[in-house]
Amino acid sequence: MWRRIICGCLGVFSLLLTVKGQSDESSELSLHKILPLDTLIKRAIVHSPMLEVKDAQINAKEYDLRASKLEWTRNLAILGSGTYGSGSFLSNINDGSVSAFQLTDRTTLNYALGFSVRISPYDIYGTKRERRKKEYEILSVKREKNVIAQQITNEVIRLYSNLRLAQSLIDVWVDQYQSAELAYQLTKKYFEEGNAPAGDFTVALEKKNGALKELEIAKAEFWKSQKLLEAVVGDSIRE
DSSP states (O other): OHHHHHHHHHHHHHHHHHHHHHHHHHHTTOGGGBOOHHHHHHHHHHHOHHHHHHHHHHHHHHHHHHHHTTGGGGGEEEEEEEEEEEEEEEEEEEOSSOEEEEEEEEEEEEEEEEEEEOOOHIIIIIHHHHHHHHHHHHHHHHHHHHHHHHHHHHHHHHHHHHHHHHHHHHHHHHHHHHHHHHHHHHHHHHHHTTSSOHHHHHHHHHHHHHHHHHHHHHHHHHHHHHHHHHHHHTSOOBO
8 A cells, every 4th residue: 555655656746747847838938038018119119110211201301391491592593794805996086187097906894793583472472381281291290100109009018918918828727737737647547557437537638638738829829929029129029
């Protein structure tokens, strides 16, 4: 009798060492090793290519707005002209008694400088409306950027929540599997010794396989959510 008890205790100890591996493996999928939610959200927003596109659009439209404020300079024009030349002139010299002709060389330089301003009704009212339109376009893109940032935040929260749920399920199913594995091994031992019916062995096996299946599903969900979150964040989410 004591021999059977000792063998049974050794068997239970061996089983506990076997199922302990499942607990150690689940500890690798722990939320304690993952960055805080606020940090993940900030990194995801910084990494987002869509937000980078919106920033580029805002910069381009702001540049257009600054350029439109100089449109009035198109109505200004600087005018200038100049002439330079030399020639010979035939002059009639008459002193009252004698009339004579004299050939004279002359060089001339003429120039003019000024500016003009052209103002139309469009210059007064149209350009102002165009600038207002560009300001609204910039505001629209900025609000689109805020919407995208909120969507990214929501996605990070969703994936992080999935991680928390998967972690909880892993912890639950690790315990379930350990209990089911222990019950299965003991039932198997008793069945092989002829001390348990085949039906008990079948039920124990089904419970063990069911718990293992649910544990693997929870691990797969944790892994999937982790990889999706890393894709959104753009880097590892672990500390």
